[in-house]
Amino acid sequence: MSFSATGLLLASLLYLMILFGVAWVTERGVFPQHWVRHPLVYTLSLGVYAGIWAVYAAVGIAAESGFGFLAYYLGISGAFLLAPVLLNPVMRIGRAYQLTSLADLFAYRYRSQWAGTLVTICSGAAILSLLSMQIQAVSTSASLLAPDTSRNLISVMFSITVVLFAMLFGTRRNQGSETHQGLVMAIAFDSVVKLTALVTLGGVILFSVFGGMSGLEVWLESQSSPASTMTMSIDDGSWRALMLMSFAGALVLPHMYHMTFSENPSPKALAKASWGLPLYLLLLGLPVPLILWGGQELAATTGPNFYAIGTAQALGSPALTLLMYIAGLSAASGLMIVSTLALAGMVLNHVVLPLRTPKDHSDIYHWLKWIKRLLIAVIIFAALLFHETIGTNLDLSILGIISLSGMLQLLPGALGVIYWPEGNRRGLIAGLVSGMAIWIVTLVLPFSHTANLLEWLGAPLVPDYSNWHIFTFISLTLNVSVFSLTSILSGSSAEETSAAQACSLGALSRPHRRELVATSSSDFVHQLADPLGYGVAKREVERALGQLKLPNMEYRPYQLRRLRDQVEINLSGLLGPAVARDLVKRHLGYKPMASSGTAQDIRYVERALGDYQNQLTGLAGELDNLRRHYRQTLQNLPIPACSVGEDGEILMWNHTMEQLTGITADDVVGARLMALPEHWHLLLDDFNCGEELHRYKHRMDLNGKPHWLNLHKAALSGPDHPEGGSIILVEDQTETRLLEDELMHSERLASVGRLAAGVAHEIGNPVTGISSLAQNLKLETDDPEILSTAEQIQQQTRRISTILQSLMNFARTGNHSQANRYEPVIIQRCVDESINLLSLSDRGLGITYINDCPDQLMVLGDEQRLVQVFVNLLANARDASPEGGTIRVSGNRDGYSAIIEVTDEGSGIPRDQLDHIFEPFYTTKAPNKGTGLGLSLVYSIVEEHYGNIHVDSPADPATGLGTCVQLKLPAYEPEPSNAAISQNERL
């Protein structure tokens, strides 16, 4: 049975068009996102692993070594079943640092551009033979179906189609999504086609050739040779080698790395694939023995490698034959597209960009896309060249072995990334170079019929098809030994150790806190504009700011360091880690270090620990709880506290500090003291830099009100903590200070009172004498002049007596022992009495007094003294009031206080006099009108009643007139519940 060349070509093109269609439709968003990102699609896309080997070569190996072919599936199944310890860590690192290929991972972990470049060269060399294997399989299968077709033409046509597909769907880089969804969907479709074809063929063979399971059993029993029944003993060496290569494939094959990690939609999808891929491979491997036996039974004309097609031809079914051809085509195209794409990315990041960093490009994304497209074409045509010159003469399985054994050389370095932090770049490069040298000398050159050095040298063991595994193990052993020895003997750089810690399982990177040259995010743009161009630099910085949820303009050093890391991560996805790191290092540099050691970035570590919270168990979990406890203690400390690093960066800012300053921790932690508002910055910076450890009663005006602060400082350094920095406590002493002021005022009043009492007593006696003498004088003469003089003397002495009486009253107020005699006083009654007293001496000004106090408003006190208070206040109000004015006394309860306000409509008290009105002998009245003791007396009496007094002037801000005197006295509660309780008691 044969097909026409044109028909076959059309069928091939039709299939590839369908593949294009699937990818195109996906990219257009026709399929819902939850389909495209479904773990099943992801798992099927991982079926890219099963290239031509799975469709054709597996049957060939089964014919030679029986179930030995399973090693190719079991190795990678093992790797996926171990995903939690093998693949998840790599995915975590790759996602965190945007590492899109194994070369990126190596360059990041080993901090060496050479490591990345070497991985790229090794992968490139090894992949060529794998690509050649795919081209060979497609062209051979096409020639089996249409013998008159030119194999070269098929190879070229196939290669061109693959190039086109990879260019169209593999190089689009959507800024929003890092994955190529069209590509993933197309590869998943490929996997479905492969599986359907193989399972269909297996089923057809089972039922139409052998007549079902029982027929197969009978047939197997009838076969005498173990080779026919696949029961021959496994060749240990080649089995182990193939299994190891397949195991390594999960990590080191470029197409597998790309599909597993770069196109991964979520960690959950990888978890599902950990059993999903082995299941897919099981289904793919199941028909292999059936196809082999079917080929043997039907005496297929092709070699065992192509039994899939030979058997279908022998069955006489053109549809099945075409389906098997399409299966091969889909397997080959899928693998070629993805591996070329992955390799092109590696070459771009690790060969092209280090040689020529793009400069002065208006659109770097566009430039990168076209370079990548060019590289895809170059790689595929290199593979085609390799195929035409060497590959075409080699067996499919040998091509696979050369490729996989080459890729195996990357396994030690890849495992070192996760499990061996001591491994370093020197060890890696030395190991890789030696392993690759052995691989080239003992496997590549002899099997490609180029040169067999060992044969020329007359070595006891010469590579051939039966002992290839020995040389695979020799190269790997040498690689591992050189890697470990060199790593142990040579030290790692600090940078490398830090990267190793970031990569190793469960480790936290512990970055150092250093100051960047750039002081704001706009500086970032200017500094990056040099290598990237202004537009790209601006877009990248804005993207990173958006990802970190930072404001458009950022100044805080801690956030700038995060921004720098994020920019590096994003550029790493674009240009590869080595170029990105170099670019960021060169253009977003740190300031030279002031001291030899730098402090750890405590906040960074804290944030990372916060992210790890769910994963910390056992001792680490307990320590984390302890850390949280102490942190909370500091945060909730009722004294404002902040800690400051050696370089003046704020590391902690607790809740009470937030309340005192009105500045939130989010705004200042990670910023310098300089970033604080000026008054805080001046105070804290000055205190932090100064020698003094305590500063008392520092006055600061906050919101227009004076505050008094006590500052205390302690150095953070100690035996367990060598880093500098200090902790600053800020005590708000404002209330204490106000109380002190009040106390001083009272003290002054008390001393004046004592003085007045003494003076009054001493003056009283002579004045009484003078008054008596004047009285006598009046009795002893009738001279009207003398009588008038005597009368005046008596008037003046009465006046002196009144003043003395006031002084005595004032002095007596200091006596708090009278408080015991306090009784409930109704304020309304007091006010009424005061109004009555004043009315007696009304000077005819027509003042109206209004008493608005509620009758239930009561305080505990001395009624007579409270009347004195109101008489004084009302008299002052009357004196200040204009003719016909109104004076209003109002009262209300405010919690446990009684608030009484005396408001007049007078001229008010000038602001500069307000501070003095309670001072004794301070008066603004005419000499004969007042003694200046009235308000002092009021103040003393109110204090005696445990109240306070407050004056507002002007009372009416609109007119600027009036004064309001507010008294606040402890209110008296008559306790009506007592009766109820006693009634209850009686019951």
Place this chain on the structure above:
Amino acid sequence: MYIYRLVFLLVLAIYIFSPNILDWWTSPGNAWYTPYIIWAGLIAIGFWLEWRRDPNEF
């Protein structure tokens, strides 16, 4: 790291003895599909482990 050493030793042991294990699976007395059944068993264990996995693990 304790658990990883254990896993490493186990994987190494399985790897070293894998040819003997496969020989045992494919010995002439067994049905031809025996290796696939045991392989499917391994997948079932993998599925079960993934299913009961704590979402916070790794």
